[in-house]
Amino acid sequence: MIYIAPIVAVALLSVLAAGTGGCSGEPTRNELRCRRLGGTEAKAAHDGLRILVGSHVVDSAITAGRVARCESAAAAVFVAVEEARRRLPRELRRPVDVHLDPRGHHPPDGVETLIAHGALLVDGRRGANLDQSIWLHELIHVAAAGSRPSDPIGSRLIAAVDEAAADYGAAVVLGRTHLGPPGPRGARDLEDGEALRPAAFHALAVGEGFDAHGFGLPLAAALLDQEAEPGALLEDLVTTLGGRGAPWPQSVGAAGAVQALVTRCPPRSRDGLATALEDWLPPELLP
Structure with missing residues (x-):
């Protein structure tokens, strides 16, 4: 019988849990998988997904790196994002650049979507350990990237719809209502969505203190009540937000933004979306 000292055993278990080989130069499981998909050059790029390093962000402008x-972290993030993309309905998979540890901006929650670019900014130290619901949420933002109403109130309201679509999509793809681990914004559960309070509508009107995530959570729950699996409602809402429709009218306000959203939505999902919006908003904000 071969005796393994307890300290050595713990070290071996740690190595196995981390997905690394026994030697320092041996590739991890993530690196091997990344290389299989990345081709002969072993680059973290496959099927429209690219992990970029050395990028620089100034305000909302990105100078892409290589x-x-x-x-290491690039392989781990590549595998995590690739897995989330494969979970999405094919109609919602978009090409996406993931900027790993970009200079000039630090994503406060580990990952952030730049809607204008359809790109993700990722903290390499945290990215590999993010819950799949977070990656799905952000990838749905990428798929929903498009023009928005130009007036402030309409823009804020559609931003909340965007957050609702991302939460709803992550929930139905994963088959669970609990999204994300505790963090700066905290975990969310669609079953805990409460009716919006007057203070939320005041923030919608004036802008100060407006929280698109919190404002949109009850809508995500209402969408889930309409269709609890990835299907036409999710696809049509995301593609509607993504600009596959008529341009947004100018100076529409809240009711006008809701009307434009429903009008832009394909007919097969229009009634379901309208019902969810009625459950979410008071009559004064409906067309």
């Missing part, structure tokens, strides 16, 4: 090699 495609990362399948090593």
Whole structure:
């Protein structure tokens, strides 16, 4: 019988849990998978997904870096995002650049979507450990990227719809209502969505203190009541937000933004979306 000292056993278990080999130069499982998909050059790029390093962000402008090699954090983030993309309905999979540890901006929650670019900014130290619901939420934002109403109130309201669509999509794809681990914004559960309070509508009107995530959560729950699996409602809402429709009217306000959203939605999902919106908003904000 071969005796393994307890300290050595713990070290071996730690290595196995981390997905690494026994030698320091041996590739991890993530690196091997990344290399299989990345081709002969072992780059973290496949089927429209690219992990970029050395990017620079100034305000909302990005100077893209280079495609990362399948090593360390880049490989781990590549595998996590690729897995989330495969979970999405094919109609919602979009090309996406993931900027790993970009200079000039630190994503406060580990990952952030730049809607104008359809790109993700990721903290390499946290990215590999993010819950799949977070990746799905952000990838749905990428799929929903498009023009928005120009007036402030309409823009804020549609931003909340965007957050609702991302939460709803993550929930139906994963088959659970609990989204994300505790963090700066906290975990969310669609079953806990409460009716919006007057203070939320005041913030919608004036802008100060407006929380698109919190404002949109009851809508995500209402959408879930309409269709609890990935299907036409999710696809049509995301593509409607993504600009596959008529341009947004100018100076529409809240009711006008809701009317434009429903009008832009394909007929097969229009009634379901309208019902969810009625459950979400008071009559004064409905067309």
